[in-house]
Amino acid sequence: MNPKLDRLARRIPILKEIALLREQNRFLLAEVRKLNETLRSLLSQNPALQWGDERQTTDSFDFQWTHLPEGRWLTSDPEFMRQVAAQVVEFTALPADWFRGRRVLDVGCGTGRYTQALLSLGAHVTAVDQSASACRRTAETCAAFSERLTVKDLDLLQWTEPADFDLVFCFGVVHHTGRTYRAIRNVAAKVRPDGHLFLMVYGFPTELGHFSELNVYEDLREELRARSAAEKKAVLAQRYGAELANAYFDAVSPKINDLLSLEELREFLQGLGFTGIRCTVRNRNHHVVARKTAPV
Numbered sequence: 001m002n003p004k005l006d007r008l009a010r011r012i013p014i015l016k017e018i019a020l021l022r023e024q025n026r027f028l029l030a031e032v033r034k035l036n037e038t039l040r041s042l043l044s045q046n047p048a049l050q051w052g053d054e055r056q057t058t059d060s061f062d063f064q065w066t067h068l069p070e071g072r073w074l075t076s077d078p079e080f081m082r083q084v085a086a087q088v089v090e091f092t093a094l095p096a097d098w099f100r101g102r103r104v105l106d107v108g109c110g111t112g113r114y115t116q117a118l119l120s121l122g123a124h125v126t127a128v129d130q131s132a133s134a135c136r137r138t139a140e141t142c143a144a145f146s147e148r149l150t151v152k153d154l155d156l157l158q159w160t161e162p163a164d165f166d167l168v169f170c171f172g173v174v175h176h177t178g179r180t181y182r183a184i185r186n187v188a189a190k191v192r193p194d195g196h197l198f199l200m201v202y203g204f205p206t207e208l209g210h211f212s213e214l215n216v217y218e219d220l221r222e223e224l225r226a227r228s229a230a231e232k233k234a235v236l237a238q239r240y241g242a243e244l245a246n247a248y249f250d251a252v253s254p255k256i257n258d259l260l261s262l263e264e265l266r267e268f269l270q271g272l273g274f275t276g277i278r279c280t281v282r283n284r285n286h287h288v289v290a291r292k293t294a295p296v
């Protein structure tokens with residue numbers, strides 16, 4: 001829609017309703033297309049599609065952290081890094097002085113923007129990621145805090161080793177694994193009794209703006225789906241500039257981007273024995289804190 005019409009539509013109720021239906025329709029068509037593809041694959045007794053998507057998503061992140069590690073909202077962005085510790089405090093709803101000496105796990109750490117924030121707040125941090133590039137960059141980014149940092153290159157879906165962290169911090173990870181519930185269960189298992197969990201999970205769209213945003217990504221995914229990661233990077237850098245290329249690549253290159261409703265997430269966490277489940281930030285994505293019930 002042209003921007004003028006779009007602005008008008010947001011002010012006039014009937015036009016807003018029509019715009020919502022239009023965006024919902026586009027979104028549903030994209031969802032149905034994906035379901036069709038998965039079904040076709042299962043019906044042909046060839047689950048390679050799902051496996052292929054998991055492989056593609058893993059490789060996409062590794063490419064991203066190897067060849068596109070810089071940009072806005074990343075460790076190379078001084079403005080972002082100046083406020084990232086305050087962001088961690090806001091996300092977790094824990095006071096800044098709570099972190100000193102605590103044992104914190106940063107699951108799916110990427111290049112370590114939140115790892116660094118957690119370290120700067122005084123925590124002992126274990127940062128894990130299945131991308132070797134992510135692990136290497138996190139160790140480099142956080143070199144000044146190396147005596148309080150452990151970095152592990154692992155797949156959280158296969159991580160069975162018991163652990164009992166005071167806080168498990170997991171931003172933007174579980175919805176990219178292809179097995180979201182298993183990922184949440186594994187991450188939640190690393191929280192000690194009475195400890196804290198913070199998850200940022202992609203939310204299922206409910207409002208016009210959500211559908212519009214996701215449809216931009218769906219269109220880009222479809223346009224770029226047959227391109228190599230290097231070609232995607234080149235197109236996105238040319239279209240959005242070097243500073244935003246990472247953010248767009250992150251949004252559209254991984255094939256697996258599961259979207260959950262808040263109530264679905266709440267029910268699942270309750271089932272795992274968490275209480276005090278609430279959102280600390282209001283937007284489409286769920287920034288959820290929860291506390292693991294201590295045994296009585």
Ligand SMILES: C[S@@+](CC[C@H](N)C(=O)[O-])C[C@H]1O[C@@H](n2cnc3c(N)ncnc32)[C@H](O)[C@@H]1O
Pocket residue numbers: 061062107108109110111112113114128129130131134154155156157170171172173176177250
């Ligand atoms: C969107 S990035 C978020 C990175 C970081 N949390 C941040 O906010 O900057 C998702 C990260 O999760 C990692 N990841 C995805 N699936 C994973 C898995 N099964 N085990 C470990 N890490 C995984 C990816 O390699 C990637 O670095």
